[in-house]
Amino acid sequence: MALLPILVAPDPRLKLKAKPVEEVDERVRRLMDEMAETMYAAPGIGLAAPQVGALLRVVVADVSKGDGERQLLRMANPEILWQSEELAIYNEGCLSLPEHYADVERPAEAKIRYLDHEGKRQEIHAQGLLATCLQHEIDHLEGTLFVDHISSLKRNIILRKLAKTKRSKELEPA
Ligand code: K1U
Ligand code: ZN
16 A cells, blocks of 8 residues: 655645545545555545545545544545534644644534445534544535635735745755
8 A cells, every 4th residue: 555645735736626436446445545544644634635636525534643443434425414503613734734723613513424435325423623624624625725714814824835845845956
C-alpha cells in the first residue's frame, strides 16, 4: 500500500467539485485504503480524495486520535441528509493548509448517508468532532476549504503565507 502525496493550497485542484463514485469496486477500495494509510501517517483525523489529486467523492475519517481501537470510516458518495440548527465552533486544521488553524462554526450534529468499503449503504448520526470532521471533508468534495468559512482578511493572510512558503520551496536547491 502506498502513501499518497497531499496537495497543498493554493492549488487549483483543491477548488474543483469531485465526481460521484459509480461503483465501489477494487479501484475505489484501494483508493480508500491508501487514503486511510496516508491520513494515519500525516497524521490527520480525516482526508478527502481531492486532497490526493483524485477527483472522486471519497472520504476517510478516524477521530479516535489513537485513543484505544481505531474507528476508521471509509465513505463513497457521502451526502448530508440533515444538519442541526445548533452550531459548534472548532479550531480546525487541514492537511492541505499545513500549520494554519482557525475557528470555524458549523452545525453541531449531522446525519450522513454513504456507501461503505463494501458498497453497502449506511447512515451515521455524527456529533462532536466527528460531525465537524465529516462536514470539513464533504466540503473538500465541493472544492471548499475551511478558510472559505472565515473572514476574507484571515483567509487572504493564510493563503498568502502558503503561497510564499510554496515559492520558497520551489527555489530550494534539489
Ligand atoms: O481534511 C483534512 O485536511 C484533515 C484534517 C481534518 C480536520 C481537522 C480538524 C477539524 C476538522 C477536520 C486534519 O486532520 S488536520 C490534523 C488534525 O486535526 C490532527 C492531527 C493529529 C492529531 C489530532 C488532530
Ligand atoms: Zn482539510
